[in-house]
Amino acid sequence: MQHFTVKSVLNKTKQRDPWFLDDYTLNPYSGCSFNCLYCYIRGSKYGINMAEKVQAKSHAIALLDKQLTLRARKKQYGIIVLSSATDPYSYPEETQLLTRSLLEVILKHRFPVHMISKSNLICRDFDLLQRIDEVSILPDDLRDRVSHRAFVTFSFATTDDALAHIFEPGAPTPSVRLEALRSASEKGLHTGVSLMPLLPYITDTAEHLEHMFDTFKQAGAQYIFPATLHVQGTQASDNKTLVLRAIDKHFPHLRATYDRLFQHNHQLPFYYRDAFRQKTEALSRSYGLQNTLFTVEQQDAAC
Numbered sequence: 001m002q003h004f005t006v007k008s009v010l011n012k013t014k015q016r017d018p019w020f021l022d023d024y025t026l027n028p029y030s031g032c033s034f035n036c037l038y039c040y041i042r043g044s045k046y047g048i049n050m051a052e053k054v055q056a057k058s059h060a061i062a063l064l065d066k067q068l069t070l071r072a073r074k075k076q077y078g079i080i081v082l083s084s085a086t087d088p089y090s091y092p093e094e095t096q097l098l099t100r101s102l103l104e105v106i107l108k109h110r111f112p113v114h115m116i117s118k119s120n121l122i123c124r125d126f127d128l129l130q131r132i133d134e135v136s137i138l139p140d141d142l143r144d145r146v147s148h149r150a151f152v153t154f155s156f157a158t159t160d161d162a163l164a165h166i167f168e169p170g171a172p173t174p175s176v177r178l179e180a181l182r183s184a185s186e187k188g189l190h191t192g193v194s195l196m197p198l199l200p201y202i203t204d205t206a207e208h209l210e211h212m213f214d215t216f217k218q219a220g221a222q223y224i225f226p227a228t229l230h231v232q233g234t235q236a237s238d239n240k241t242l243v244l245r246a247i248d249k250h251f252p253h254l255r256a257t258y259d260r261l262f263q264h265n266h267q268l269p270f271y272y273r274d275a276f277r278q279k280t281e282a283l284s285r286s287y288g289l290q291n292t293l294f295t296v297e298q299q300d301a302a303c
């Protein structure tokens with residue numbers, strides 16, 4: 001495992017994302033071994049096979065301890081998202097235990113966390129996440145608005161293992177992830193799904209969406225964040241190149257449609273995104289899945 005030196009591991013965000021509530025982000029690794037074709041961190045920095053370029057951050061544990069000591073002293077509590085630019089449980093974590101050590105530091109300083117992962121390896125750390133949920137200190141403005149201090153979000157683009165093998169070739173299968181979601185729910189952790197990115201005419205069909213919402217609900221998800229596909233770049237390692245190559249190989253009848261959809265922009269046209277929003281909002285209501293980490297009362301008040 002390669003390591004590299006950083007001056008800081010805890011990043012303060014400029015603005016909290018309304019879904020992920022990220023006051024801080026923390027990426028234990030650079031790159032990600034799961035190698036999803038649609039990954040937005042792709043580009044020349046990591047190459048076509050990102051698994052070859054994963055590096056752990058040296059001294060991350062001591063650095064985080066120092067940074068959280070200062071933040072706690074100033075009472076700058078906030079939700080730490082692991083992670084925004086890697087998966088905290090990609091394969092090196094099995095032997096490195098860096099994410100686990102960082103969670104121990106987070107628990108020591110009583111900061112709340114939001115974990116986002118595609119891996120069942122997160123189940124190993126449920127003991128720490130339960131303790132963080134019990135003892136952490138929320139920032140003042142969230143104290144009456146969220147009811148938990150640890151959030152466990154599983155990332156899915158599909159629940160179909162064969163489709164996932166095409167677009168997420170290095171990640172644990174959706175079936176394995178669903179078991180981890182079920183386990184998180186049974187342990188009493190506040191858990192849900194980041195459903196992104198949905199692939200036009202492949203995973204965004206009415207039938208596929210209905211099946212996924214039903215499956216997540218039955219597995220114990222309490223919230224869901226659905227989003228569409230963004231692709232960009234023309235280099236060999238860019239996500240647009242890799243996704244279109246997979247479309248050519250596995251869904252050649254859709255290639256002209258994808259070219260038209262992404263003709264002018266890296267995101268899908270407004271009419272598509274608007275129809276998608278309406279469809280997923282209706283499904284969220286129908287399956288009783290929240291679209292937020294805020295408590296239901298707060299969501300209603302905000303409306």
Ligand code: SF4
Pocket residue numbers: 032033034035036038039040041050085086087118171
């Ligand atoms: S798991 Fe996330 S960070 Fe890792 S390759 Fe897939 S999309 Fe990128």
